[in-house]
Amino acid sequence: MSDELLLTFRSPPLPFFVESNRATYKPGEEHPNRTNLGVFDLLFVNKGTLYVAEDNSRWALEPGDVLILRPDRWHYAYQPCTEETVFDWLHFQTVGAWEETENQQQGTLRGDYYTYAIRLPKRMRLTYPDEAKLIFSQLHEAAKNCSHGAFWDRQQRFLHLLQMLDEGWRSDAAKASVSVAERTAAYLKLNYRSVITNSMLSDVLELHINYITRCMTEVFGCTPQQYLLYYRLDQAKLLLIKTDWNIARIAEETGFRQTPHFSRLFAAHTGMPPLKFRKRFTK
Template structure:
């Protein structure tokens, strides 16, 4: 399974379709520099990425990395039709099975923008109702004839809908539950950042033991829930300092800090300056 840290979202480049006769083979490729998505409508493709073989039948898809080789392991036994799409990302990405946060990002990278979120896409899967995905790829292909900026924008939006469909209609592999729990915990903390935090409250809301939630967040985000919440609160305070004329004490309360001295300490540790100095720096530019 792949993890993409967004923004930026993965961006669509090009798509098309192809039909192989009996005995036909997909081209062997190596390090093509873009993600290669294949979605089969009929027949079957037999392809391996490095040493991992994949059989892609009707209604199934496979996603290949931009930095590895993939090759045909067996010619088509019947006429095979499929759609393909190339895309790339300028953001962090990686394989989500590792113990470390995907893409090699540490806590500071994760918190550079607190609005960042993770997109998870399976390497392969079968869609229970593939026709809507086929239709989206046909529409993407037709839209490529229009090179205008609005058309390019619409293609990107449609491609995001396709990726979301692949994600929602494909079950994640066993062992990926820690990713879901970490994301749910992060979402809970963002929704409730103004309220007083307790591990018991979070545990009751997510129906998991607090220690397990903490382990999941450390595995994905490299931090504890409390650290994540503190940094998110500081980011909200930064926005209020820049965009409003509220008193610093009032901003501390609106950002979820129950104690003004604690707010100043946390802000100074994470921003490298006092809240007042931060406001002055950005409001007087």
């Protein structure tokens, strides 16, 4: 069951790199016993077998395996290494929301029209371990450098690693769902000022609307029409703050054909009518 766990981070803010290094254990040596470390501990085995536990879950990590240990649990070795074991470790943290769920369980954190849900497997076997080895080596070198430029180098390489993990675990079917959802979102953003029906969306994408809706719900947590509404309202917020246009023009510019309808939806979404929203953020 532990192998099916997913860690989800809603971004922004992005998780950030703290420190990393490569370690070698001789036969008889073992992973340290720690609790409430305060940072996520990502382990990647290059050689040998690493025997690691988190509370009551145990893993025997072999070459190519990645494991992410939580910052709020007890980590320890349930047995010493039986051969020379080489592994990379990396500590990272996030100031944003995160959760751990079973793979098939619907979590509470989802992406929407302006955020992204980074999903990382608790444990996975990398398809391209050599690429990971290179990234880790570069991270270790950058971690030794204290210059301003090294900070950006570390974070960029760390985000490359997260992207590889986020994309690598998905099945072909899951990757297809993400692709359909992203294509749908791109079309809705590009054409939000126009009337967009489900049948039009189906014709444009050449897919059944039920499949499109399922993909959007899985990836963004909403239907295509809900996504379109949220995006239109978000654009309306920007126009209320940035322009002195009247409400009727803003409604028209953001795809709403009737001003009263726009005002009702805006108030329901934000808790206040458009003019009050504008006054709250402008003088």
